[in-house]
Amino acid sequence: MNIRPIALAGMMSLMGSGAWAACAYENTVPLSSMSAGFEAWKAVTDAMAECGNFEASLDQEFREKQPAAFEADPALYQIGGVANSTIVTLLNDNTIRPLDDLIAEFGQNLTPNQLITIDGQVMAIAMMINTQHLMYREDILADLGIEPPKNYDEVLAAAAAIRDAGVVDYPLGATMMTGWNLGMEFINMYIGNGGEFFDADNNATIDNEAGIASLETLKAMTEFMDPEYLVSDSTYVQQQFQQGKIAMANLWASRAGAMNDPAESQVVDKVVMGAAPMGSTRPATTVWWDGVVIARNITDEQAEAAFKLVLEGLDEDMVRANNDAAVWLVPGFEPGPLAVGAIETLNAGAVPFPASAKMGLLHTAIGSGVSDYLIGAKDAATTLADIEAAYTTSAKEAGLIQ
Numbered sequence: 001m002n003i004r005p006i007a008l009a010g011m012m013s014l015m016g017s018g019a020w021a022a023c024a025y026e027n028t029v030p031l032s033s034m035s036a037g038f039e040a041w042k043a044v045t046d047a048m049a050e051c052g053n054f055e056a057s058l059d060q061e062f063r064e065k066q067p068a069a070f071e072a073d074p075a076l077y078q079i080g081g082v083a084n085s086t087i088v089t090l091l092n093d094n095t096i097r098p099l100d101d102l103i104a105e106f107g108q109n110l111t112p113n114q115l116i117t118i119d120g121q122v123m124a125i126a127m128m129i130n131t132q133h134l135m136y137r138e139d140i141l142a143d144l145g146i147e148p149p150k151n152y153d154e155v156l157a158a159a160a161a162i163r164d165a166g167v168v169d170y171p172l173g174a175t176m177m178t179g180w181n182l183g184m185e186f187i188n189m190y191i192g193n194g195g196e197f198f199d200a201d202n203n204a205t206i207d208n209e210a211g212i213a214s215l216e217t218l219k220a221m222t223e224f225m226d227p228e229y230l231v232s233d234s235t236y237v238q239q240q241f242q243q244g245k246i247a248m249a250n251l252w253a254s255r256a257g258a259m260n261d262p263a264e265s266q267v268v269d270k271v272v273m274g275a276a277p278m279g280s281t282r283p284a285t286t287v288w289w290d291g292v293v294i295a296r297n298i299t300d301e302q303a304e305a306a307f308k309l310v311l312e313g314l315d316e317d318m319v320r321a322n323n324d325a326a327v328w329l330v331p332g333f334e335p336g337p338l339a340v341g342a343i344e345t346l347n348a349g350a351v352p353f354p355a356s357a358k359m360g361l362l363h364t365a366i367g368s369g370v371s372d373y374l375i376g377a378k379d380a381a382t383t384l385a386d387i388e389a390a391y392t393t394s395a396k397e398a399g400l401i402q
Helices: 017-022 039-049 062-071 087-093 100-106 138-143 152-165 180-192 209-222 234-242 253-260 300-313 316-321 340-347 357-374 380-397
Strands: 011-015 031-035 054-058 079-083 115-118 121-137 170-173 246-252 271-274 286-294
Touching: 031 039, 031 062, 031 300, 039 054, 039 121, 039 286, 039 300, 039 316, 062 079, 062 087, 079 087, 079 300, 087 121, 087 357, 100 121, 100 300, 121 138, 121 253, 121 340, 152 170, 152 209, 152 246, 170 234, 180 209, 180 286, 180 357, 209 357, 209 380, 234 246, 234 253, 246 253, 253 271, 253 340, 271 340, 286 300, 357 380
Parallel strands: 031 054, 031 079, 170 246
Antiparallel strands: 011 054, 079 286, 115 121, 121 246, 121 271, 121 286
16 A cells, blocks of 8 residues: 554543534534544544534554454444554455545645545545654754754764764664664665665565665664664663763654653753754655544444544644644644654655555564674675565465465
C-alpha cells in the first residue's frame, strides 16, 4: 500500500443528552469510539462528547481490541483512533471505509496533511504527529560558532568540532539499540536518501547505492557517540541529554518536554528543537501520525454522523483549548518551542512511516542485521544482501512472496 500525507486504561467517558450545548450542533445518532487513552485523545473525545449521544472508550489496549470490535457486523464502534502502525490490521481486514465521499461533502476545512491516502483513497484523518527531529545544545553550538546543522554532512562536521572542543562526553546521541530502534535509524536514513523498499512483487530492494550511503552515514555517526550505542534507546538518549553528556541527537518530539523538566534535567532551556537533518533528497526521518477512521460495518447514516462528529472533535476550538497536548495537524495549532522542530520537519517534506505487513518484516530484518556492519563484521554490500535474504525468508513464510 502507498501512504502519503500528510494513562487512562479502560476509562469510559459518557456525556448525557444535555452536554451538547457547547457543540455547533446536536448529534442525534448514538455513536461510540475506541482509541488510545493519552491526553490528546481525551481532548478530542471530550470535544466530540459535547455534541451528545456519544461514548468514548479510552483504552491503552485498544490495538488488541479494535480489530475484533470493527470486524463485528454491525461494528461495535463507529469511530476508531489509529496510528501509522495500528491502521494496517484494519486495512488488511477491510473493516474501515474510504472517506472521500464524506470529505467531499463535509470536509472542506481539512488540510492536505490530514488526509491519509492509501492506494488512492483517503482512509484516515490525521490529527497529530510525532517524529524524530534534531535536538541540539544551543549554548554549545553558539559558543563554538557552529550553525545548527541542516544535513548529515553538517551534523558530522559539527560533531567533529564539538569533540575537538571537549565540552561534552560525546557530541552525538542516537537510538541505535539493536532491534526496532536500529532498524528505525536505517529506515529514516534510507528514506532521506530517496530509497525505495520494495518492488512490485514485494521483494526487498535496499541493496543499492542509497542503502550503502545510509549505512556509511550511520557508521560515521558512531565515531562521535557513546561506545555502548547498540544499547541506546530513546530513554538512554534522553537521559544523556538531561545529564549534559551529549550535544545533538535526532530524537522523538515526544521527548522534548523532558529536556526542560527541572526535576530530572540539568540542561533546562538549553536544548533547542530543529528540523530533522536532510538526507540527499528529504528529511532523514519519518512522520508518525495518530488519527481517526470510520468503521465499514455501519449504516451510511451512522457513517455520516460519525464523520461530522469527528470534525467537531478536531476543530479549532478544541486545539486552542489543548494547544500543548500534542503537535496538532488541526488548523489553529500554535507550535511552541518544543513543537517547532516537528512542524519544521513536516514542512520540509518528511513522509509518514510506510507501515505495512511487509514493512514490519523488513524492519525486523534491518534491526537485526545493521549491527554487523557497524561493528565491522560485514561490509555494506554483504550486510544489505543478508538483510534482504532474511526478509525474503520471512515474507515467503507469511505468503507475501510466492
